[in-house]
Amino acid sequence: MLLLNRKDIESIFAMTDAIEADKKAFSMFSLDKCKSPIRTNFKSENADGSILYMPGYIKDLGISGLKIVSVFPENHKYNLPSTPGTVLLVDDKNGLVNCILDGTYVTELRTGAASGAAISLLANKGSKIGALIGCGGQAESQLDAMLTGCETLEEIRIYSRNKDKRTAFAKRMQEKYKSVKIIASPNSDEAIDNADVIIMVTTSSVPVINGDKVKKGALVSGVGSYMPNMHEFDEKTLIKADKIYFDSKDAVLSEAGCIITPLKKGKISESDFTGDLGDLINGNIPSRESEDEIIVFKTVGISVQDLVTAKMIFDKAVENNIGYEWK
Incomplete structure (x- = not known):
């Protein structure tokens, strides 16, 4: 062994x-x-x-x-x-x-890689600005995956509710990734303003982004919420989304409150779901079809x-x- x-x-x-x-x-x-x-x-x-x-x-x-x-x-x-x-x-x-x-x-690797896979397949070519919401144990691999999945990124904004934590994390990541600009943002709105790629990796029970600030053409990856009481996504982002992909629809609808709750409230419906990322990889469902599409990817992780x-x-x-x- x-x-x-x-x-x-x-x-x-x-x-x-x-x-x-x-x-x-x-x-x-x-x-x-x-x-x-x-x-x-x-x-x-x-x-x-x-x-x-x-x-x-x-x-x-x-x-x-x-x-x-x-x-x-x-x-x-x-x-x-x-x-x-x-x-x-x-x-x-x-x-x-x-x-x-x-x-x-x-x-850390496979969770980061889920975002990386979605970014490589669904982010707009030539994306320049990324945003990472959350600075916990999964954050570094998410940043690594963001930069690996989209090599054209030039600036990454970091936000966490803890000022000291986000500042220290941004400083440490800037030392690691010298080819891009990495900065701590004072709030979530500034972090995602005009961002092409947004990753959320928190266990928050309330939304951590404002859908009004999500630009046309953005890819939003929700990674952190894995229980029915967790709601990283806000409803406005999901309503605005042109396509919604999952790692596993069944797993997400069993675990992720940020999808379960707006579905139960009728803010979104299953007809808004595009499908699992594997179906896209296998050529069975469409990918991004325009530069203006807002695309959501939600992952809870599967064995x-x-x-x-x-x-x-x-x-x-x-x-x-x-x-x-x-x-």
């Missing part, structure tokens, strides 16, 4: 690889070539957090697996990751666990992303003799 920590994975697997993995995962999901049940979510009764179990199976890759991932927003106070996780890969020919991976980093990503990492690790062999 191979053990792979974050440094092992970083040495062999880049965001470009993760975006490729997510596109493959979404395609397989839409072709019904995997089993990816809705996750089991236990709300912690001892802290402000959720413990999630995400199983899956992919016959064509010869693997099953399980990701245990938790969301504990207050973990930063204890110098712990806000989304700790572990991924187990199981060989479907003998039932043995053949790899255990750092699920925190796998989650097939973790399995395909983990399998690609495992294969590369074996090829490069990376990791610790636990016998």
Whole structure:
């Protein structure tokens, strides 16, 4: 059994690889070539957090697996990751666990890559301005994916309700990504003003953007909300949207309050949904059809992303003799 920590994975697997993995995962999901049940979510009764179990199976890759991932927003106070996780890969020919991976980093990669995949497929060519709302544990990989998915971006605005946090994050990201301008915005409206690509990665119970400020032609990716009480999107953005895509419609309508609530209120209807991103990748639904279209992508994450990503990492690790062999 191979053990792979974050440094092992970083040495062999880049965001470009993760975006490729997510596109493959979404395609397989839409072709019904995997089993990816809705996750089991236990709300912690001892802290402000959720413990999630995400199983899956992919016959064509010869693997099953399980990701245990938790969301504990207050973990930063204890110098712990806000989304700790572990991924187990199981060989479907003998039932043995053949790899255990750092699920925190796998989650960061594949979650960022979902936005990256959507951006590469749906953002306007030549987009210049990006906005990132939220500075938590998933933010850095989202920024990485934004820049990987759209290489023409010249400026990224960062907003979080915590001034010190957004300022520190923007400064750290500017040191990492020297080829683009990265700035902290004083409010959400300024962050998204004239932005071509907007990513929201918060667990907010109230909308974090104002749809009136979303420009024509923008792509808006909602990443953070994964429970019925979470509402990153505002209704105006969804009403204005010309197309709405999901990673999995069934998963989103089971979990994401920012879609469930306006649907129940009649502000939007299922006829407004374009379909899953995998259907677009497979050529079964349309992509962007004009530069003025406002496009929304909502992802809550599905286990097939973790399995395909983990399998690609495992294969590369074996090829490069990376990791610790636990016998």
